[in-house]
Amino acid sequence: MAYPPLGDMLAALRETTPLVHCMTNYVAMNSTANLLLATGASPAMLHAPEEVAEFTALAGALSINIGTLSTPWAESMQLAARTANASQTPWVLDPVAVGATAFRQQVCQALLPHWPSVIRANASEVMALTGLASQGRGVDATASTDDAAHAAISLAQRQHCIVAMTGETDFLTDGTHHFRLTGGHPLMPRVTTLGCGLSALVAGFVAANREHPLTATLAALACFSIAGHRAGQRADGPGSFQVALLDALYQLTPDDLSSLSQVEALHAV
Amino acid sequence: MAYPPLGDMLAALRETTPLVHCMTNYVAMNSTANLLLATGASPAMLHAPEEVAEFTALAGALSINIGTLSTPWAESMQLAARTANASQTPWVLDPVAVGATAFRQQVCQALLPHWPSVIRANASEVMALTGLASQGRGVDATASTDDAAHAAISLAQRQHCIVAMTGETDFLTDGTHHFRLTGGHPLMPRVTTLGCGLSALVAGFVAANREHPLTATLAALACFSIAGHRAGQRADGPGSFQVALLDALYQLTPDDLSSLSQVEALHAV
Amino acid sequence: MAYPPLGDMLAALRETTPLVHCMTNYVAMNSTANLLLATGASPAMLHAPEEVAEFTALAGALSINIGTLSTPWAESMQLAARTANASQTPWVLDPVAVGATAFRQQVCQALLPHWPSVIRANASEVMALTGLASQGRGVDATASTDDAAHAAISLAQRQHCIVAMTGETDFLTDGTHHFRLTGGHPLMPRVTTLGCGLSALVAGFVAANREHPLTATLAALACFSIAGHRAGQRADGPGSFQVALLDALYQLTPDDLSSLSQVEALHAV
Numbered sequence: 051m052a053y054p055p056l057g058d059m060l061a062a063l064r065e066t067t068p069l070v071h072c073m074t075n076y077v078a079m080n081s082t083a084n085l086l087l088a089t090g091a092s093p094a095m096l097h098a099p100e101e102v103a104e105f106t107a108l109a110g111a112l113s114i115n116i117g118t119l120s121t122p123w124a125e126s127m128q129l130a131a132r133t134a135n136a137s138q139t140p141w142v143l144d145p146v147a148v149g150a151t152a153f154r155q156q157v158c159q160a161l162l163p164h165w166p167s168v169i170r171a172n173a174s175e176v177m178a179l180t181g182l183a184s185q186g187r188g189v190d191a192t193a194s195t196d197d198a199a200h201a202a203i204s205l206a207q208r209q210h211c212i213v214a215m216t217g218e219t220d221f222l223t224d225g226t227h228h229f230r231l232t233g234g235h236p237l238m239p240r241v242t243t244l245g246c247g248l249s250a251l252v253a254g255f256v257a258a259n260r261e262h263p264l265t266a267t268l269a270a271l272a273c274f275s276i277a278g279h280r281a282g283q284r285a286d287g288p289g290s291f292q293v294a295l296l297d298a299l300y301q302l303t304p305d306d307l308s309s310l311s312q313v314e315a316l317h318a319v
Numbered sequence: 320m321a322y323p324p325l326g327d328m329l330a331a332l333r334e335t336t337p338l339v340h341c342m343t344n345y346v347a348m349n350s351t352a353n354l355l356l357a358t359g360a361s362p363a364m365l366h367a368p369e370e371v372a373e374f375t376a377l378a379g380a381l382s383i384n385i386g387t388l389s390t391p392w393a394e395s396m397q398l399a400a401r402t403a404n405a406s407q408t409p410w411v412l413d414p415v416a417v418g419a420t421a422f423r424q425q426v427c428q429a430l431l432p433h434w435p436s437v438i439r440a441n442a443s444e445v446m447a448l449t450g451l452a453s454q455g456r457g458v459d460a461t462a463s464t465d466d467a468a469h470a471a472i473s474l475a476q477r478q479h480c481i482v483a484m485t486g487e488t489d490f491l492t493d494g495t496h497h498f499r500l501t502g503g504h505p506l507m508p509r510v511t512t513l514g515c516g517l518s519a520l521v522a523g524f525v526a527a528n529r530e531h532p533l534t535a536t537l538a539a540l541a542c543f544s545i546a547g548h549r550a551g552q553r554a555d556g557p558g559s560f561q562v563a564l565l566d567a568l569y570q571l572t573p574d575d576l577s578s579l580s581q582v583e584a585l586h587a588v
Numbered sequence: 589m590a591y592p593p594l595g596d597m598l599a600a601l602r603e604t605t606p607l608v609h610c611m612t613n614y615v616a617m618n619s620t621a622n623l624l625l626a627t628g629a630s631p632a633m634l635h636a637p638e639e640v641a642e643f644t645a646l647a648g649a650l651s652i653n654i655g656t657l658s659t660p661w662a663e664s665m666q667l668a669a670r671t672a673n674a675s676q677t678p679w680v681l682d683p684v685a686v687g688a689t690a691f692r693q694q695v696c697q698a699l700l701p702h703w704p705s706v707i708r709a710n711a712s713e714v715m716a717l718t719g720l721a722s723q724g725r726g727v728d729a730t731a732s733t734d735d736a737a738h739a740a741i742s743l744a745q746r747q748h749c750i751v752a753m754t755g756e757t758d759f760l761t762d763g764t765h766h767f768r769l770t771g772g773h774p775l776m777p778r779v780t781t782l783g784c785g786l787s788a789l790v791a792g793f794v795a796a797n798r799e800h801p802l803t804a805t806l807a808a809l810a811c812f813s814i815a816g817h818r819a820g821q822r823a824d825g826p827g828s829f830q831v832a833l834l835d836a837l838y839q840l841t842p843d844d845l846s847s848l849s850q851v852e853a854l855h856a857v
Contacts, residue, residue, distance in 0.1 A: 075633070076345050076614050076617050076633065077617040077618050077621050077633050078618075079345050079346040079387075080346050080347075080349055080350060080511060080512065080618055081618060083346050083511035083512070084510065084511050084557065084558075084561075087508075087509045087510065087511055087557060088509060088556065088557045088558065093511070094416065094419075095344070095345065095346050095386070095387050096386075096387055096388065096416075097387065097389065098388055098389040098390065098422060100390065100420075100421075100422040101388075101419075101420035101421070101422040101423065104420050104421070104422075105419060105420055108419070117633070117634075118617075118633050118634055118635065119634065119636055119639075120635065120636040120660075121636065121638065122389075147632065147634075150632075150639075150643060150646070151634075151638075151639035151642050151643055152638075152639070152642070153636060153638040153639040153642075154639065239625075240625045240626060240838065241622065241625065242618060242621035242622050242625055242631070243618065243621070285835075286835045286839070287626065287834060287835030287836070287837075287838035287839055288622065288625060288626045288834050288835070288838055289622075289626065289830065289831035289832060289833065289834030289835040289838075290831055290832075290834075290835055292558065292622075292831075292834075293558035293559055293561075293562055293831055294558060294559075295558065296556055296557050296558025296559075296561075297554075297555045297556030297557070297558045297559055298556070299556075300509065300556035300557055300558075301555070301556055345614050348614050348615040348656075349615050349616075349618055349619060349780060349781065352615050352780035352781070353779065353780050353826065353827075353830075356777075356778045356779065356780055356826060357778060357825065357826045357827065362780070363685065363688075364613070364614065364615050364655070364656050365655075365656055365657065365685075365689075366656065366658065367657055367658040367659065367691060369659065369689075369690075369691040370657075370688075370689035370690070370691040370692065373689045373690070373691075374688065374689055377688070391658075561827065562827035562828055562830075562831055563827060563828075564827065565825055565826050565827025565828075565830075566823075566824045566825030566826070566827040566828055567825070568825075569778065569825035569826055569827075570824070570825055
């Protein structure tokens with residue numbers, strides 16, 4: 051199977067600056083908006099039941115993240131996900147800490163029938179979604195990426211979606227084709243909500259590249275991998291890392307991505 | 320008409336550190352508080368109907384931004400705006416993405432009768448408020464500042480208020496006197512919620528300079544223009560820009576503002 | 589009375605990375621999560637009544653901050669505080685601007701019977717909690733630390749808790765033993781929600797050092813004092829200060845803390 055170059059995905063994002071409707075947690079809102087603006091997408095955060103469906107229909111993609119969940123938000127997420135599915139707008143689910151409480155499991159089980167295009171999660175979240183035992187104690191990933199690859203493939207097949215499972219090594223699958231991606235930097239888990247922001251960035255890439263959702267998702271992960279690596283070279287700690295990451299995403303070029311297979315351990319498995 | 324020097328406005332802000340009651344969106348809360356603290360005002364964020372009127376009456380000014388709107392917040396904004404108007408406390412309206420959904424238009428139409436002192440908006444928001452066709456697709460400004468100047472003047476006249484329409488070029492009017500202000504930096508739209516923060520900063524300047532609301536608003540815009548320009552000289556991207564902007568606002572002196580007409584394209588039109 | 593070295597407290601935090609359940613205000617959520625991650629604890633923000641008790645029981649400690657209060661949140665805080673008290677999970681109360689409105693006083697009075705382990709507040713908040721006249725006008729501290737020391741001791745005795753009263757000089761007491769701690773930097777009050785983040789960091793230190801809550805609280809304050817001082821040496825303003833503070837907390841070593849009595853004015857009084 052042939053894939054278009056990853057750089058084309060970024061070029062399309064920059065050209066179309068897709069509007070990404072973000073329903074995300076309070077912790078992640080500002081950092082997610084900045085990650086999207088730095089890379090080249092256009093974020094909008096809104097959640098009121100009075101307007102959420104109207105706005106989802108305008109957007110290039112929807113990103114739902116259940117971080118600081120509550121019942122009113124869960125109801126709005128239902129409206130938005132249903133609208134996205136009905137209007138064939140791509141949408142991304144980020145099931146934050148789904149294994150931690152019964153409430154989160156119920157909300158995710160109610161969202162899955164609206165067929166997310168991509169699920170972006172850490173390994174313990176993927177395992178919780180597939181009904182396997184999760185060692186997750188909240189927002190941290192404690193299951194190893196290797197242990198969870200089978201769960202990711204099974205989830206992708208059952209949901210007919212892409213699963214982007216991120217961690218020290220990322221594992222990406224649409225149920226048939228699989229990729230591993232390394233890179234990034236050990237400081238990344240020391241900055242809050244980078245994974246939340248990545249989920250919204252995936253939505254932006256998929257919006258800008260509707261024909262190639264798997265490659266688009268891989269490109270979003272590759273942006274984080276390369277920019278994270280570069281930011282780590284310049285950082286003295288998590289404060290300067292966060293600043294350098296935004297700068298690196300802004301400076302990233304399509305060529306940086308297209309040459310990724312030469313410079314980073316990217317390979318189909 | 321003679322105006323006091325812009326630098327006097329900043330000196331008054333620093334001397335009185337006015338308390339600004341901010342009812343703003345979740346994305347902007349942290350960055351708005353930091354922009355106010357860096358420049359010299361004192362922010363406080365609260366929104367509960369049980370306390371909002373009590374607090375507005377204590378504050379030097381109120382700033383209402385409808386970014387992540389919901390019905391409970393809209394009701395609290397009504398309470399706060401009514402209190403501000405009744406107690407002659409200056410208040411600023413930032414009608415984020417008012418043209419994007421019917422809900423936003425309704426909420427803004429219900430706030431306008433409480434007579435905001437200043438409306439701080441981008442061009443498409445100004446045009447949506449005046450009932451003109453808007454090309455806005457959300458939080459981005461897509462109408463040009465020039466096209467919208469007539470809409471801004473008409474809105475200022477109808478609402479007996481100041482309209483601060485910001486973009487690549489800012490246009491400021493009280494319906495009779497008009498200013499254009501350039502400066503800033505192309506990285507500014509790549510950082511989220513700077514406009515939201517500017518609205519709250521306008522509230523702070525007007526609180527500290529009750530006799531001169533137009534000059535005070537111009538001073539707030541000038542702070543962003545100069546500090547944005549300086550931050551751009553030091554930034555490698557939107558991450559370092561945001562950091563440098565806070566530092567530049569903190570370092571700004573009254574003299575920097577008073578000499579603005581010599582160094583930047585500031586002129587009455 | 590002998591205290592274990594402060595450095596042991598930080599070493600235990602880094603070893604156990606305690607999960608801190610944060611119920612904090614919208615302004616502080618992102619910065620609090622980053623402060624905890626930088627220092628070595630693991631934050632999780634959630635507040636829904638459907639899951640809050642379930643999650644508090646899993647956490648190493650709970651931190652409640654009433655900044656952007658509302659009735660639904662106040663009800664969830666009740667659930668969480670009751671759970672923490674019942675399960676002997678340490679919890680920290682940060683009574684933001686308690687003196688400013690009747691609503692805040694009511695909510696705090698309803699939380700105090702659940703016996704917070706530590707109250708982290710500024711001087712005017714401590715005085716408002718003890719029923720003394722407060723000059724507070726909101727989120728700023730206006731009472732001097734010296735004036736308020738007696739109020740802090742009385743509050744600690746009445747509530748059988750630790751009171752960490754922070755400001756230019758910090759005053760720490762469990763009602764019997766008292767400490768003063770200087771350090772930090774004048775830029776600290778120019779960055780929003782540092783105090784809110786410190787409250788959550790206290791929760792993390794107490795979770796990691798259950799046998800030594802007073803020393804653990806002192807260690808959290810000392811981290812801010814030393815890291816704040818170092819960040820101030822590198823900062824050009826509040827923007828770069830915030831970045832440097834996260835880096836300094838990340839770089840802090842147990843030895844830095846244990847040698848504190850030699851390098852900073854730390855003493856029992």
